[in-house]
Amino acid sequence: GEAGSFSADGRQPKFAAFLTKPVKASHLCDVLQTIFSSREKLTQRFEEINKPQFDAQMGQVHPLRILLAEDNATNQKLSQRVLERLGYRADMAANGLEVLQAMRRQPYDVILMDVQMPEMDGLEATRVICQKWAQTQRPRIVAMTASAMKEDRDACFAAGMDDYISKPIRVEELVSALNRCVTVTAAPEAKQPSVHAEGLTAITILDQAALEMLREMAGDDEAFIAELVAIFMKDSPQLMAEAAGAIARSDAETLRRAAHTLKSNCASFGAQEMARLCRELEAIGKSGDLNGAEDIHARITAEYERVKAALERLVARPQDQF
Structure with missing residues (x-):
């Protein structure tokens, strides 16, 4: 066909190369080598991109x-x-x-x-x-x-x-x-972590992509972000107390609402593990069967302390963390 021709569905086909007639054998050989060489490079590049990434550090x-x-x-x-x-x-x-x-x-x-x-x-x-x-x-x-x-x-x-x-x-x-893991008990000989190391620990607890999105939404206003963190730290203990009371009273609907709100707040700051636990607690409230709710609530309480510490570090050193 002609170089400018279109396929049956109206789209212009993508050609790898063009040959003029009459075709010379040497030209054909050069074109084929170029095509296959390019495809081989693309394949190698695709394989490199999809290789498992090992960070030895x-x-x-x-x-x-x-x-x-x-x-x-x-x-x-x-x-x-x-x-x-x-x-x-x-x-x-x-x-x-x-x-x-x-x-x-x-x-x-x-x-x-x-x-x-x-x-x-x-x-x-x-x-x-x-x-x-x-x-x-x-x-x-x-x-x-x-x-x-x-x-x-x-x-x-x-x-x-x-x-x-x-x-x-x-x-x-x-x-x-x-x-998503954190150190349970510090080894006796461990040195106090540096500012940089503290920041890395915070990032393992808080999803960095969520933090970047939060910063973008706040227009890089660190004072506004600090206000949001303060609200989170004020509301979270209240919501956890509300959930604990609901568990004690076997009030499934109140438990579901409290867990749902807390889950949403956690997600805003990238506290993924705490959000996951809240999602479990919400599901328990929704089911009406509160078996296991007390244990999950205890895990949420423990995770909140880690999230709180990470957020405090982030607010204290916004230039290093956000």
Whole structure:
């Protein structure tokens, strides 16, 4: 066809190259080499963009004591390798009983918990941890399972797990889960964090994209942002108290409303974990069955203290944090 011709649907086709007739073999060869070379470069570029991104400094910037609970030897090695490439070293446990033994020896900030394990599975181990360790003293528990059904996720959260990643592990999903973790108990020899390190800790608790959007909406007015933070800190304890009272009275509708409002406020500041817990509490209120509400409320209360500390740092050092 002609160079300016159109296809049947009226659109002009995209040509990779043009040849004039009569076609010379040497010209044809040059054109084909150019086309295939360009496609190869595009393919390589696409593969580079979609490669898992490993930040070997993550373990230094966001240090965590990790316990990996996994009975499959292949999964153990693969998970350890991924963590090593992120700058972490993890202790190992092959079942829930070994998890409990490890926790009695030393504190951890996060447990990457396989759900299906022999002797004691991840769900039962989580229930025991929630019973024997206070919320502020126990590690964050991240479920690892190949089961992708909603009921499987619900079972993990009902047992007391805090987060969920699917197997096979995706690097970006693991990184996000680790970024949502905080240090449970500071090591005795740990130095006081620098201003920069404090800011990084705040960012792991508060979603940076949400903070940037908030700043844009506020027109870079730090005083206005500080006012919003003050309102959040004033309203949140009141809403949590309202929710606690509703739980005590078995008032499902009041619980739902309080959790919904608190969830919305958390989302504005990027407090994703607190917002997730509020969403769970809201769902409980909506269902009318308040079983488990008290435990989730306790977790919200503990998470609020972390969010509050992060927001205080952000307001104190807006030039560094926002």
